[in-house]
Amino acid sequence: DIQMTQSPSSLSASVGDRVTITCRASQGIRNDLGWYQQKPGKAPKRLIYGASSLQSGVPSRFSGSGSGTEFTLTISSLQPEDFATYYCLQHNTDPYTFGQGTKLDIK
Amino acid sequence: EVQLVESGGGLVKPGGSLRLSCEASGFTFSSYSMNWVRQAPGKGLEWVSAISSSSSFISYADSVKGRFTISRDNAKNSLSLQMNSLRTEDTAVYYCARELYHLPDYWGQGTLVTVSS
Numbered sequence: 001d002i003q004m005t006q007s008p009s010s011l012s013a014s015v016g017d018r019v020t021i022t023c024r025a026s027q028g029i030r031n032d033l034g035w036y037q038q039k040p041g042k043a044p045k046r047l048i049y050g051a052s053s054l055q056s057g058v059p060s061r062f063s064g065s066g067s068g069t070e071f072t073l074t075i076s077s078l079q080p081e082d083f084a085t086y087y088c089l090q091h092n093t094d095p096y097t098f099g100q101g102t103k104l105d106i107k
Numbered sequence: 108e109v110q111l112v113e114s115g116g117g118l119v120k121p122g123g124s125l126r127l128s129c130e131a132s133g134f135t136f137s138s139y140s141m142n143w144v145r146q147a148p149g150k151g152l153e154w155v156s157a158i159s160s161s162s163s164f165i166s167y168a169d170s171v172k173g174r175f176t177i178s179r180d181n182a183k184n185s186l187s188l189q190m191n192s193l194r195t196e197d198t199a200v201y202y203c204a205r206e207l208y209h210l211p212d213y214w215g216q217g218t219l220v221t222v223s224s
Contacts, residue, residue: 034211038152042216043202043214043216043217044152044202044214045214046210046211046212049207049209049210049212050208053208055212087151087152089152089154089210089211091209094157095154095167095168095169096154096157097154098151098152098153098154099151100151101151101152
């Protein structure tokens with residue numbers, strides 16, 4: 001199975017900060033990766049698909065990049081509603097696998 | 108509006124069985140692959156299973172292979188997950204999710220499965 005290693009596992013930041021979360025795949029997955037945001041008690045919400053395509057309705061401060069084994073999710077200017085847990089998910093090879101999550105909280 | 112509503116969760120003893128359902132509306136269900144994803148209490152997301160639009164392709168996580176069966180009824184806009192030989196580690200909120208561009212996009216609100224004696 002492909003292992004997805006996310007870093008950091010937690011992150012404290014302030015409103016207005018630029019934040020980057022990284023996902024590394026144990027083998028190459030082309031650009032077969034998405035990013036999700038999850039708030040407590042809620043279902044995940046897709047932010048990015050195809051490693052860099054922004055989901056319709058998602059603010060442009062979110063962006064994704066990368067290909068192969070290293071991927072990043074960047075939030076250009078944190079807003080109060082962005083404090084949540086973020087996950088990457090690879091769909092290159094069955095079984096699909098998630099990263100372990102990055103909890104983003106307020107500094 | 109896309110809606111996915113899971114049901115069937117509850118408390119079951121280890122070794123028992125449970126069948127989850129997901130009713131879909133607001134989109135052409137028969138055109139989309141569907142997924143189940145779970146989340147143990149306080150833990151991360153775990154992909155469980157996927158089924159293609161015509162049921163011709165099915166896949167499972169290693170942790171559930173041989174115990175869980177995914178199926179769908181396109182006439183009824185319904186997705187199911189039959190869970191047998193349940194273990195305490197299967198305790199989780201189970202989400203159904205529509206797949207678009209090979210990844211889940213819309214998710215239901217989840218149904219809680221608790222496996223405990």
